[in-house]
Amino acid sequence: MMKKILELKDIKKKFQNKDVHKGISFSLFKGETVGLLGYSGAGKSVLLRSIIGLEEIDSGQILYNDQKIDHLDENELNKIRQRISYSFQSGALFDSMNVFENIAFPLFEHTILSEHEIDLKVSQVLNLIGLKDAKELMPSDLSGGMQKRVGLARAMILDPEIILYDEPTAGLDPVNIEIILNIMQNFKKRGFSGIFVTHDIPAAKKVCDRLLILKDGKIHFDGSPNDFDKSQDEYIRTFSMSC
Amino acid sequence: MSSITSLKYFETTGKITHLFIQFTQACFSRPFYLNRLLEQIVRLGIGSISISLVIGIMTGMVMTLQFGYGLEKFGGTLYVPAIVSMSLMRELAPIFTSLLIAGRVGSGISAEIGAMNVTQQIDALRALGTSPIRVLVVPRVLATMISLPLLAMLSGFSGILGGLFIAQTEFNIPPGFYLNKVFSSLSYGDVFGSMFKCAFFALIITLFACYKGFQTKEGTKGVGNTTIWVVVNASIVILISDFFLSKLLILLF
Ligand SMILES: Nc1ncnc2c1ncn2[C@@H]1O[C@H](COP(=O)(O)OP(=O)(O)OP(=O)(O)O)[C@@H](O)[C@H]1O
Ligand SMILES: [Mg+2]
Numbered sequence: 001m002m003k004k005i006l007e008l009k010d011i012k013k014k015f016q017n018k019d020v021h022k023g024i025s026f027s028l029f030k031g032e033t034v035g036l037l038g039y040s041g042a043g044k045s046v047l048l049r050s051i052i053g054l055e056e057i058d059s060g061q062i063l064y065n066d067q068k069i070d071h072l073d074e075n076e077l078n079k080i081r082q083r084i085s086y087s088f089q090s091g092a093l094f095d096s097m098n099v100f101e102n103i104a105f106p107l108f109e110h111t112i113l114s115e116h117e118i119d120l121k122v123s124q125v126l127n128l129i130g131l132k133d134a135k136e137l138m139p140s141d142l143s144g145g146m147q148k149r150v151g152l153a154r155a156m157i158l159d160p161e162i163i164l165y166d167e168p169t170a171g172l173d174p175v176n177i178e179i180i181l182n183i184m185q186n187f188k189k190r191g192f193s194g195i196f197v198t199h200d201i202p203a204a205k206k207v208c209d210r211l212l213i214l215k216d217g218k219i220h221f222d223g224s225p226n227d228f229d230k231s232q233d234e235y236i237r238t239f240s241m242s243c
Numbered sequence: 244m245s246s247i248t249s250l251k252y253f254e255t256t257g258k259i260t261h262l263f264i265q266f267t268q269a270c271f272s273r274p275f276y277l278n279r280l281l282e283q284i285v286r287l288g289i290g291s292i293s294i295s296l297v298i299g300i301m302t303g304m305v306m307t308l309q310f311g312y313g314l315e316k317f318g319g320t321l322y323v324p325a326i327v328s329m330s331l332m333r334e335l336a337p338i339f340t341s342l343l344i345a346g347r348v349g350s351g352i353s354a355e356i357g358a359m360n361v362t363q364q365i366d367a368l369r370a371l372g373t374s375p376i377r378v379l380v381v382p383r384v385l386a387t388m389i390s391l392p393l394l395a396m397l398s399g400f401s402g403i404l405g406g407l408f409i410a411q412t413e414f415n416i417p418p419g420f421y422l423n424k425v426f427s428s429l430s431y432g433d434v435f436g437s438m439f440k441c442a443f444f445a446l447i448i449t450l451f452a453c454y455k456g457f458q459t460k461e462g463t464k465g466v467g468n469t470t471i472w473v474v475v476n477a478s479i480v481i482l483i484s485d486f487f488l489s490k491l492l493i494l495l496f
Contacts, residue, residue, distance in 0.1 A: 054366055074374060081372035092367040094359075106371050109274075154371070 002029040004066075005193055006051070006084075006162060011060035013043070013050060020046050022217030024060070028162065033184065033194040035204035037239070038214030044197045045089055047214070048164040051195075052086050053077040064162075082110055087155035089166040089197075091147040093139040099126070100135045103153050110158060125153045128186075130179055145176040152183060163187065163194045169203055181207055201240055213239065259454050262376075266384055266450070269377045279382040287348050287383065288390025294347065295394040296401050298339045303331055303402025307409040320414050324424035327406045332429055336399035337437045338485060341444040344391055345477040349448045350470040352383050356456025357466040365457065375457070384449040391445040392438035399437070432496030440488050444481045451477045 006028040013021040020043040028034055036044050049055045051062060053072060062070040069080050093102050100122055107118045126132045129149040139147060152168055165184065169177045177200070184194065184207050198204050204211060205225040213221040213236065221228065221236055228236065306327050314320055356379060359365050368375045403425055410416035452473045459465045 049366075052370055054369060074369075078369075078372040078374065081370055086370045088363055088367060088370070090363055092363040092370075094364055094367065095362070109371065109373050 002031065004028070005030045005064070007061075007063040007066075008051075009061040009063070011047070011050065011062070012058045013046060013055065014058055019217055021050075021057075024214075024217070024219055026212055026219055026222055028193055028195060030193060031188070031191050032209045033188050033196055033207055035208035035211040036195055036197045036214060037199070037201065037204060037211060039239075040199075042214045043217065044214055045166055048086060048166055048195065048197060051164060052081050052084055054086070082106075082158055083160050084162040084164065085155040085158065085160040086164045087152045087166060087168055089170070091139075091144075091151040093142075093147055093150055093154070095139050097139075098135070099131065099137050099139070099142070099150050102139070102150055103157055106154065106158050121157070125157060129153050129183060145172045148172065149176075149180065149183075152180065156183075156187060159192075161192055163192065165194055165196045165198075167197055167199070169198060169200055177203065255454075259450055262380070262450055262454050262457075263446075265376045266380055269374065269381050270385070274377065276377065276382055279378070280385055283382045283386035284390055287351075287386050288394065291344060291347060291390065291394055292397065294343055295340050295398040298343060299331075299336055299398030299401035300405035302335050302339060302398075303327060303405030304409045306330065306335070306402070307406040308413065311410065311414045315414070320416065321424075323410055323414065323416065324406070324421045325428035327410075328403050328425040328429055329433065331402040331406075332396075332399045332433050332437055334485075334489070336402055337395045337441050337444070338481070340395040340398045341391060341441060341448070341481050342478055344387070344394070344445070345448045345481060346474050348387055349452045349473045349477050352449060352452035353456045353459075353469045353473040354466050356453055357459030357469040360457060360459045361462055361465060380449075380453045383453065384446065387445040387449045388442045391448075392441040395437060395441045396434065430496070432492075436492040436496060440485065440492070443484065443488065447480050447484070448473075448477045451480075 004027045008027070009025050011021050011024040012019075024047065026034075036047070038044050046055055050057050050070075053069070057070050060070070061068060064080060064084065069077070072080065094105065097105065103122045103125060104118050107113055107121065111118075113121070123132065123135075126135060129152065131146060131149060131153075134142065134146060134150075139150070142150065148168055152165070155163055168180050168184070172180070181203055184196065188194065188207065196204060196208055205228075208225065211221065211223065211225055211228050212219050215235060221231065221233065223231070228240070231237070307323060310323050310326050311320055314322060314326075356365070359379075365375050365379075368378055407418055407421050410421050411418055455469045455473050459469045
């Protein structure tokens with residue numbers, strides 16, 4: 001039996017009078033990458049943001065290694081956020097810092113590495129994402145695909161246990177998508193876990209052990225990519241056609 | 244309608260007070276960002292030296308001109324140095340410099356933090372396990388609280404020199420006499436009282452700017468509205484609190 005690393009129990013979340021989540025429950029096991037699918041506006045980003053406490057859930061529980069992490073204060077959340085990291089849908093790079101400074105930021109904040117060690121580590125990561133020449137560039141000088149890769153690198157640099165990928169491949173060309181999926185697979189090979197939000201079903205099938213479908217504020221489907229293909233459920237059939 | 248407005252007013256006051264408490268807590272606990280503080284002192288403080296000089300010199304010159312001609316009728320030009328230096332150091336330099344800093348620094352900080360907020364960079368700071376209060380608010384507030392009192396004094400003293408020039412050229416008051424009168428009428432209380440007021444105004448400006456920056460929502464238009472709100476409200480609060488602070492300082496010194 002694999003170890004449960006993250007567990008969501010009956011999560012509910014409402015904005016003004018719009019119910020986004022109406023009772024979401026699922027678990028993430030160690031070493032596993034789970035795909036989270038659903039139409040635009042289904043609440044995928046809000047769910048990822050809730051896990052690391054950027055949004056406050058209304059009810060339910062979020063457990064990380066059996067420790068309750070919803071409704072913690074910011075100081076405690078900041079410790080959790082070094083273990084569970086979130087790669088933003090928009091990249092969210094710091095536009096006053098260059099690529100190197102963006103990726104090095106978490107290292108300067110949370111480690112006691114020397115500047116030389118940080119330099120080395122960031123250079124390695126830049127090689128990995130194929131951007132070793134972009135070190136000095138500012139975010140505004142990067143293409144969308146490059147920004148996403150830098151955002152992903154920044155989310156990975158502290159070797160978190162879980163990464164929440166928010167549409168890391170959206171809007172990219174096939175070559176860039178391949179690079180990102182490779183990075184994700186490498187991360188997984190090292191035994192870490194992830195939740196992969198995407199509209200790209202083939203990509204999800206490629207890296208994910210399990211797929212979840214979010215519909216009307218609940219998990220409509222939870223199963224292996226194989227079960228997904230074989231499912232006779234009408235919603236899933238139309239969903240897999242439309243994406 | 245008016246009950247909604249007053250409710251909003253209390254809500255805003257409460258939130259700014261909360262931000263102030265978070266700021267104070269962050270000031271007295273690790274980690275500190277000394278390099279970020281210095282960076283902001285250079286950007287916000289040193290970057291404002293030239294406009295502070297202009298305000299000071301021009302105010303000192305025009306005040307000397309006005310008082311000089313006003314008092315000449317009564318044969319009172321001798322009192323010009325004392326009046327000009329006292330009004331400059333106690334009120335005009337602190338207030339004019341603070342209002343200008345509210346415009347320059349207040350709008351700058353609120354636009355910067357507002358833009359970071361709408362592009363999710365504030366969320367990114369939090370998601371990376373750091374506190375936006377420590378990283379963004381503390382350096383800016385402290386830098387302004389350190390810089391503004393010094394800028395106001397610089398402005399005041401340059402105003403006295405501007406006055407000296409006009410006093411000599413327009414009214415034939417010798418510089419030696421002028422300076423003598425200035426230093427015998429100014430007290431340390433005037434200087435430190437004004438610096439204290441300016442530190443308080445700096446706190447108002449930067450807390451308003453940071454608070455409104457974090458509240459900024461709707462894209463670019465939101466950023467524009469944010470800067471307007473900060474400059475207008477900080478200026479009003481500065482002018483109102485100046486009266487009460489001045490009263491307090493007069494009682495103390
Ligand atoms: N801060 C907020 N205030 C009000 N409503 C919000 C807020 N954030 C998200 N929502 C709403 O919650 C719903 C879910 O949004 P979310 O961003 O999670 O969708 P998503 O599934 O990630 O969509 P996409 O695939 O387009 O990224 C949307 O209807 C959105 O309008
Ligand atoms: Mg989304």
